[in-house]
Amino acid sequence: MDMQQAAEQADAMLDATVNAVVPEVQWAHHVTTAGSCNVNRRRMVTTIISEQRRGSFLGVVERFWRKSGYTITSVNRDQEMPAIFARSSDGFQLALDVGYKGQAHFEVITPCVTKSDVAEPTSEPNGPAYPLGQIPTPNVRSAFWSAETPVPSTPSPSS
DSSP: OBHHHHHHHHHHHHHHHHHHSSSOOOEEEEEEEEOSSOEEEEEEEOBOOOGGGHHHHHHHHHHHHHHTTOEEEEEEOOSSSOEEEEEOTTSOEEEEEEOGGGOEEEEEEOOOOBOOOOOOOOSOOSSOOOOTTOOOSSOBOOTTTTOSSOOTTOOOOOO
């Protein structure tokens, strides 16, 4: 596998993950970085995910990752900036973290593979395709994800 093939697999993992979130959230591609033998693909969520819904959001992703056969390697239960980390059986590392102003970031880091050129992702974001470095903090309201009432009886991510 070369870096382009690994990047395409990372894109497929990201596509499947964001498509598993229901109701959907709006996202945009974030910067791709290529190391000496690995690639980092990133997506930023522009939907407002309220503090009250963050645990549910991470729970949806955690359950999808487990169902997909990924091993959950770590969970940060911080109220304001929670995160979850996983690894696939073939060495891809996945992360979902909530950062500044509640912005959720998805990232997949590929294992070390054969060096090659890496093209930008080809999947279309489900919102504006912002220029790199110009993705706004969350600004899209969702009747569900932006609500400020807790979701009743939804388990939070487990370790």
